Amino acid sequence: AQTVTQSQPEMSVQEAETVTLSCTYDTSESDYYLFWYKQPPSRQMILVIRQEAYKQQNATENRFSVNFQKAAKSFSLKISDSQLGDAAMYFCARDQGGSEKLVFGKGTKLTVNP
Amino acid sequence: EPEVTQTPSHQVTQMGQEVILRCVPISNHLYFYWYRQILGQKVEFLVSFYNNEISEKSEIFDDQFSVERPDGSNFTLKIRSTKLEDSAMYFCASSFTSGADTQYFGPGTRLTVL
Numbered sequence: 001a002q003t004v005t006q007s008q009p010e011m012s013v014q015e016a017e018t019v020t021l022s023c024t025y026d027t028s029e030s031d032y033y034l035f036w037y038k039q040p041p042s043r044q045m046i047l048v049i050r051q052e053a054y055k056q057q058n059a060t061e062n063r064f065s066v067n068f069q070k071a072a073k074s075f076s077l078k079i080s081d082s083q084l085g086d087a088a089m090y091f092c093a094r095d096q097g098g099s100e101k102l103v104f105g106k107g108t109k110l111t112v113n114p
Numbered sequence: 115e116p117e118v119t120q121t122p123s124h125q126v127t128q129m130g131q132e133v134i135l136r137c138v139p140i141s142n143h144l145y146f147y148w149y150r151q152i153l154g155q156k157v158e159f160l161v162s163f164y165n166n167e168i169s170e171k172s173e174i175f176d177d178q179f180s181v182e183r184p185d186g187s188n189f190t191l192k193i194r195s196t197k198l199e200d201s202a203m204y205f206c207a208s209s210f211t212s213g214a215d216t217q218y219f220g221p222g223t224r225l226t227v228l
Contacts, residue, residue: 045157047218050216099170
């Protein structure tokens with residue numbers, strides 16, 4: 001089974017500062033998709049950002065951007081100008097080739113300090 | 115914005131009882147999924163459903179589990195005889211196409227088996 005690894009169980013950041021959450025994965029495919037989902041305390045998972053592996057340009061959504069390093073199989077999430085509402089669990093996920101399922105990492109709990 | 119809804123938000127049941135978890139996917143979506151998250155663990159895929167049949171299932175999805183789309187709008191997960199280890203958060207998700215298309219998640223149903 002292909003895995004997704006998030007090496008930081010917990011991270012904290014001061015409000016208005018920048019934080020980077022790490023994610024690595026394994027794959028034998030050349031084309032695949034990567035996702036970051038946010039799960040606030042209310043527990044509904046919300047898509048933050050999506051990256052297509054064949055695109056070299058890093059995806060960006062407002063304050064959220066990724067650093068996608070295909071050769072290194074790394075997909076980190078950068079949150080700029082952190083806000084209190086960014087506090088949540090963040091899950092990295094990828095699709096699994098030939099399958100319809102998403103494979104998730106264990107998550108990183110982000111705390112934003114005022 | 116359309117969203118996936120789930121009912122109930124919390125279900126408490128006795129071991130051995132049957133439970134049905136309900137989901138209303140986004141209306142124009144064609145693929146439906148159930149995932150499970152045991153407290154403190156990663157989100158795990160259970161099953162995907164397309165064209166009124168199961169398209170993929172995980173090893174977790176044994177004979178105790180079944181899914182159904184009874185009326186063209188609801189998508190249900192039935193657990194026939196619940197076990198203590200079935201206690202988890204169950205998330206429904208839907209997508210317009212399969213594979214790499216973004217899956218939109220519902221708020222989840224917390225199932226507690228006593």
